[in-house]
Amino acid sequence: MDVSYYAGGDTEFYKDVNTHPNNKHIATITLIFSPNEIGTDYSAGNELAKKEAIKLGADWIYYVSSTIYKDTSEIAAITFRCVRTTWPDMLDKIEKDKREIAEKEFEMNNARKELLEYSTFYNILTTAEIFGKSETELNKLIGVKAKKERKKDSKVETITYIDTVTNKVLNEKEVEKRGMNYFFDKIFAIYVNNLELYKTEYDEIMRILGKYPKAKFYFPELDTQGNIDKQKMKEEIFGVE
Structure with missing residues (x-):
């Protein structure tokens, strides 16, 4: 089985994938890594996720999100979604998109x-x-002060921008x-x-x-x-x- 990997969460195609009636969501895979185990190497995470997706019967997976350890650049977790599809044009479109991106790069x-x-x-x-x-550096250069506030019992932080000269x-x-x-x-x-x-x-x-x-x-x-x-x-x- 050929598992195709697609990373394009902000594209129109990604939206089509989520809503197409012929697509069956099998599972979401989240791989969690300890510090220094994978560093910032996404490819290792991709390969591990592909192998697991094949076991689950998916014919393609796509990148959903990732997080990094606080104060480091090391990956803490990377998440993929596994899908089984009978949409015949999907894999061709994925490969075409990947090829075009590769050619551009x-x-x-x-x-x-x-x-x-x-x-x-x-x-x-x-x-x-x-x-x-x-x-912070940019705001100082353009004469702006960002005042951050959080109301009591609220998780939402509001930011007010103030001109440092005129207030x-x-x-x-x-x-x-x-x-x-x-x-x-x-x-x-x-x-x-x-x-x-x-x-x-x-x-x-x-x-x-x-x-x-x-x-x-x-x-x-x-x-x-x-x-x-x-x-x-x-x-x-x-x-x-």
């Missing part, structure tokens, strides 16, 4: 390797310490917009400060990306004057407001 990795090898600008862009900020209360959308503007301004500054280098390497960057159409890297176009349209770049990254 393959092209992304190859494009990334070539860009790192041939583009000084790309190396500057990827080594800039822009991302990886904690929520004005901000909604989540305003805070999100400030965060996006912060990251965009930092990225755009890299292009501005290295514009001549970007111009020099632009054709080579486009040539590399042309070899890997499934690799979705974003690089702004140069206009007829050899400059970058800031507003256009922002709209292409975040969409039109």
